[in-house]
Amino acid sequence: MKEEVAPAAIQKEELAKLTDFLATSTGVKADNIVFDAAHKTFVLDGDVLITETDARERMAAGQAPQGEHWRGNYLVSNTYVTNIDYFIESSVSSAWRTATRQGIANWNAVNGTRLFLRETTTRSQADVIVNTSYADANWIAQAYLPYSNGRPGNTVTINTKYNSLDASRKQFAMTHEMGHIHGLLHTNQTQGVFIPGTPSSDPNSVMNASVLAWQGFTAGDILATQIIYPE
């Protein structure tokens, strides 16, 4: 599914070190972390993207004493979190465009958080680009995590292979990817790593790795958002 390009620019040993670091710091099993050499990007659990550069910066930061500061590297800074601007590329179908707008509205309906998303029609002002790609693979959409400089993840890519997915699952998928954009990871795989105190089991969470029909956020989703981005 991913291109099997030999990682020429990155030594095998270095790659293994970065993979181990990402596994330890995110709770994702190393077996589920793939290096996409063509894009110099790590893919975690099929849909979470971290660039090689960002992984190196995270590893460097992780060697400092750990605590709130280290945790902050993964979150969106105050400068951006109150107005994360999404731009939807023209290639995005109207059904996925609707799902994107529903995702924005879903997150904005969470009370007790400073997190706020917007749609912009000015591409150059966007924090996040929503685009499309085709991959004969089992991921419906992919998104980047926040960067070590406090910016939100900058891209959500929709796999057009799943254009026939029902509207409810499209809404779930887009809301889920937006969660990655502002720093949430999969609840069923990484609970407690970034947000101690959230439920260890939350099968209907929007941040579960499997796309479900949209039924609204769980109490755990809301709590997690309020903890990482309090008002």
Ligand SMILES: [Zn+2]
């Ligand atoms: Zn995901």
